[in-house]
Amino acid sequence: KQEVTQIPAALSVPEGENLVLNCSFTDSAIYNLQWFRQDPGKGLTSLLLIQSSQREQTSGRLNASLDKSSGRSTLYIAASQPGDSATYLCAVVDMGGGSNYKLTFGKGTLLTVNP
Amino acid sequence: EPEVTQTPSHQVTQMGQEVILRCVPISNHLYFYWYRQILGQKVEFLVSFYNNEISEKSEIFDDQFSVERPDGSNFTLKIRSTKLEDSAMYFCASRKGGGYYEQYFGPGTRLTVT
Numbered sequence: 001k002q003e004v005t006q007i008p009a010a011l012s013v014p015e016g017e018n019l020v021l022n023c024s025f026t027d028s029a030i031y032n033l034q035w036f037r038q039d040p041g042k043g044l045t046s047l048l049l050i051q052s053s054q055r056e057q058t059s060g061r062l063n064a065s066l067d068k069s070s071g072r073s074t075l076y077i078a079a080s081q082p083g084d085s086a087t088y089l090c091a092v093v094d095m096g097g098g099s100n101y102k103l104t105f106g107k108g109t110l111l112t113v114n115p
Numbered sequence: 116e117p118e119v120t121q122t123p124s125h126q127v128t129q130m131g132q133e134v135i136l137r138c139v140p141i142s143n144h145l146y147f148y149w150y151r152q153i154l155g156q157k158v159e160f161l162v163s164f165y166n167n168e169i170s171e172k173s174e175i176f177d178d179q180f181s182v183e184r185p186d187g188s189n190f191t192l193k194i195r196s197t198k199l200e201d202s203a204m205y206f207c208a209s210r211k212g213g214g215y216y217e218q219y220f221g222p223g224t225r226l227t228v229t
Binding site: 031036091105108 | 148204206217222223
């Protein structure tokens with residue numbers, strides 16, 4: 001059964017700092033990995049999708065990398081801003097899940113960027 | 116840009132009552148999902164739906180839950196007799212194709228059972 005772990009559970013940084021959020025998964029046979037942002041009490045905003053054949057994806061100040069063989073992904077946020085404060089979730093689609101292609105989520109990293 | 120929509124945004128109900136949560140997935144998508152997130156916990160898979168039938172359900176998705184796609188656009192989750200522990204945010208999601216496609220989420224319905 002796929003398990004997704006995110007470290008750290010919470011992170012507080014001063015504005016302007018570059019930071020890295022970590023995600024690990026136990027079964028490396030995945031189709032893809034998605035990073036999401038969730039504001040308190042709100043829905044899930046998709047940030048980046050990395051296919052299993054890709055090593056990284058970039059969108060603006062965000063860069064996500066994937067090392068499928070070791071079961072790890074990182075989300076790098078450059079020049080953090082207070083508006084980046086949110087919970088960041090990592091989720092994977094297993095190849096072993098048959099034809100339903102469901103996402104398995106980590107618990108998230110709560111990021112606080114202090115002005 | 117097409118998006119997944121959900122109604123209502125917040126539903127308050129009494130224990131034992133039936134609730135129906137509604138979703139309109141993106142129009143050309145083929146796979147549909149419900150997930151839930153209890154406050155402070157992980158987003159959990161409930162059920163997936165493809166080709167007009169359930170393709171997988173989690174152990175959470177017991178006989179109290181059902182899903183329907185009554186027409187070409189709506190996708191509903193029904194909870195027959197709500198319990199206090201059903202209080203959670205419920206997310207609908209859809210995807211266009213198989214595992215390499217992105218999954219798109221709706222804004223969620225917050226269900227409060229009193």
